Amino acid sequence: MVASRLTRRTAFAALAGVLVARNALATPDQARDWIAAMAKGTPQAGKISLKAPEIAENGNAVPLTVTVDSEMSGKSYVKALYIAADGNPNAGVAVYEFTPLSGKAEVALRVRLQQTQKIVAVAEMNDGTLYTASREVKVTIGGCGG
């Protein structure tokens, strides 16, 4: 009896260890902080559209298209676009800096996603206003080599 309880306890301890290790992932707060460190201010919703599959079977390369609604003229353009993911080992994904020469504030890229999580984008306009949008992607097989 004692022996069996011990094994069970060991098993639980081992399981807890695994869970702790798995928890070393970014949180929504960290994703927000990662962006806030570069984009000062409070973002408002809108202007950004995030295109990504609802369910990604392979987290190694999830196609993502981010479009920011802007005329991209010398007077009004998107200065920077910050993309973060809140369930990866590190929250940051990429930062894009545009100029009026870009003509259109849209980028397509492929991201790694460790697990089902939200992708968050924040756009910084040339006058300093911030816009944000997010989108959840369900991931079947994680893509960070775990």
Place this chain on the structure above:
Amino acid sequence: MADDIKPRLRVPTNAKKGELVEVKTLITHPMETGQRKDADGKLVPRLIVNTLAVTYNGKPVLNAKLEPAVAANPYLSFFVKVEESGTLKFTWTDDNKQSWTAESKIEVA
């Protein structure tokens, strides 16, 4: 290994004045995240392409800062508004400060 790294571009050669041109790029690069362990259980050190700078006739168009969350063989597509003929120049830099460049000319009719 580093010899395998090769940038690829897809840029139209002709455009109309003021046209919005879609540009696609890919660089073959493993984008080692620093999270992965090798067969001996040791962490493989991080080695990613961390920046891509794009200029048109020397003027900046797009600067991308990439994190390990960008997939291997980083692909990127974006737009350029072309008003005049010129050269689109791409410069990728990785964690070892190694860099690769590629150029493509656009003829404006």
